[in-house]
Every structure is written in C-alpha cells, then in structure tokens.
Amino acid sequence: KQEVTQIPAALSVPEGENLVLNCSFTDSAIYNLQWFRQDPGKGLTSLLLIQSSQREQTSGRLNASLDKSSGRSTLYIAASQPGDSATYLCAARRGSNYKLTFGKGTLLTVNP
C-alpha cells in the first residue's frame, strides 16, 4: 500500500526566501506525481505534474523534481511571497487507474 509523507508539516519563512518542500513515497512504481496548493477552506489547485519518466517540471517560480528510485519529490519555491502562503500537498498516482494517494501536506507561511 502506497504511503506518502511530507516534511516538514509546517514551515514559516520571511518573504523573499527560497524554500524546498519534501515529499516521499514508499512504492516507487508510480505513474506520476502531482503537487497541489490548498488555501484554507478551499479545494485543490494543481501546480505541477511530473510523469514517471521525467525528472523535473517548472512553472514560473516553482520547480518540482522527481527521483523514483529513492521515492522522493521536492517542490522548490523561489523568491517566496506572502501570497504563496497555503498548504502544499503532493499526491502519487499508481498505475493507469486514477487513484491518488496524498500526503498530509506542508503548511507554508510567508511573512512580509
């Protein structure tokens, strides 16, 4: 059974800092891995999707990497802004079904 762990559970940084969020998964036989953002009381916004054959994906100030062999993914946020404050979730998808296994998320606070 796939288990997804995110470290740290919470992170507080000053505005402008670069930061890394970590995601690990126990079963490396994933189809892809997706990073989401969740604002309080809201649904999920998809940030980046990395296919199993890819090493990284970039969108603006966000960069996600994937190392299947070690069961790890990281989300790098450059030049953080207060508007980046949210919970960040990673989810691993196994096989050709659509089921996602989520981590508990990292609550990010960027202080002005």
Place this chain on the structure above:
Amino acid sequence: GAVVSQHPSWVICKSGTSVKIECRSLDFQATTMFWYRQFPKQSLMLMATSNEGSKATYEQGVEKDKFLINHASLTLSTLTVTSAHPEDSSFYICSASSPGRIGQPQHFGDGTRLSIL
C-alpha cells in the same frame, strides 16, 4: 484548464438529515469521478471511485449505504450522505478524470464543508 464545479460549498443541517453534494465537470466528459474526505489538518482520503453508468467502488471502511454515489451522466456525479450525524461533519472534495486525460493533472472541485449539528 479543466474545470470541476462542486455544489453546495457549505451545508449546515440537523442530525438525521440527508445531504446531497453535486460534482460537475464543465468542459470535458468525465467517465470517472472521485470523492474524497478531508478532516482538519489531515490529508485527503479517497472514499469512492464513481464510474459513469456503473456502481461506485468504495474504499475499505467506507459505508456504501451511508454514502450513496450516483454517476448518471458524463458530467455529473452526486454524493448523498444519508441520515447524517455529527461525526460525518467534514470537508468533501470531488475530482474528475477520463481516459483521454490519463496523463494530465487531475482537477478538483472547491469542496463542500458539511457541518451536522
């Protein structure tokens, strides 16, 4: 990008009431929809997978008679929480997908906050 609409966004009702939540895919035909439940500061837990025109597949520990799922069309799935009790209070989120989108990001609704008094 794909848009998934969920309604209502917030429900407060008395214990014993049945509550229906709708999940709609607005710009593609969703052969499969997923229903998740999220407790405060916890991750999303998959409750069931809903396939258009067939019975839903429930995850272990989820009562199918308690959480009724209907996926009668390619754009709409509904989750009915029957005879809701305070312990059913949670945040429910749906997502939608289809074979043509197998390699694409899965998109989610905005969620429904259910509070049972």
